[in-house]
Amino acid sequence: MSRRLLIFAVLFVVLLVMILPVYAADPKPPGSVSDLAWMAGHWQGQKDGNPLEEHWTAPDSGTMMAMFRWIRNGRVLVYEVLVLEDGPKGPVLLLRHFKPGLIGLEEEKDGPLRCPLAGGGPGEAVFVCEGEPTRLIYRRAGENGLTVLLERQRDGKARTDEFNYQRVPRVK
Secondary structure, three states: OHHHHHHHHHHHHHHHHHHHHHHHOOOOOOOOHHHHHHHOEEEEEEEOOEEEEEEEOOOEOOEEEEEEEEEEOOEEEEEEEEEEEEEOOEEEEEEEEEEOOOEEOOOOOOOOEEEEEEEEEOOEEEEEOOOOOEEEEEEEOOOOEEEEEEEEEEOOEEEEEEEEEEEOOOOO
16 A cells, blocks of 8 residues: 555656646746837937937837937938837837838848847847847936947857937927
8 A cells, every 4th residue: 555655656746847837937928018118218329420319109009119310421321110019929129221212221022120029127128130140139228328239240240239329308
């Protein structure tokens, strides 16, 4: 009888070890666009002495939208249209680049760059783009600062561009 009890106890422990991780998994759903409300606002900065500007709307209906403009030597270098959308696995950043004349740089067949939220925490969001070795990291820098890091591979070399912004006060 004690041998049966021992076998039963061992089988019970094995079964418990196999089942518990399923129930111990984090039941918290993936983050949502509303968790990124800290990105909202009008942001301005400079890169190599050239003006940068980024505007983010407040979250609404699981989305945020933004525009980015980079001016070099008095001319627009690039525009971006960015959208954050809630997806089944969390927020996804979608973006397209345009040159002056609103001429798209990504082909229509390729669609927008798609960069799901891959990590971060309070005041930080890390997006990893699908199909290319690119990461975009948005990070709050104090009450009125925003830093964006663009990490990518160019010609086989790792490159990081840093864009530092300050919040533009709202016009009343």
